[in-house]
Amino acid sequence: DQQVKQNSPSLSVQEGRISILNCDYTNSMFDYFLWYKKYPAEGPTFLISISSIKDKNEDGRFTVFLNKSAKHLSLHIVPSQPGDSAVYFCAASGVSSGTYKYIFGTGTRLKVLA
């Protein structure tokens, strides 16, 4: 059972436009969400995070939105740059029955076209 889902395996966006990457989760015990960026053959790099007490967090060109009622979060990149081309993973974390869980989505490959 995939508790964290990224339903779009790939996304292409023109340089300068907005990139929107989506992520859905099923378990309401998750209370902290993160986005990672990953280049081939490298470990993921932390990008931005959001706590469940917030609905928006912004850092430069990156903004994460959280809709708890819909169990949905999204990452907005604006303006998109060719260097943003990578695989983006969302992750959800929380404690359930005393066990800390950290679940990744399946990733979305973003391609920013020059």
Next chain:
Amino acid sequence: GAVVSQHPSWVICKSGTSVKIECRSLDFQATTMFWYRQFPKQSLMLMATSNEGSKATYEQGVEKDKFLINHASLTLSTLTVTSAHPEDSSFYICSARDPTLETQYFGPGTRLLVL
């Protein structure tokens, strides 16, 4: 920022040998570390959660006798692939949880090739 290192970055070994991969948090203490495996064109797959001073928690389908995890200190976790076979060839990534920042930092990964 926080740094997590992995050693070695790549390793080639013969089938039947054991390989140890180290994961270190360099500037924070990590009570929890995670080991992932990535298959080509697939997402990271969590293999196990490594807890300092206690036994690792393995995800379903991961053989604990095959993938031995030891978290001997607050800055070091090791993954030993025992009696490696070609199907164990993969990219292994560790991460360390910084409890003060509620963030995980990932190591650069270790590419394992078993001949």
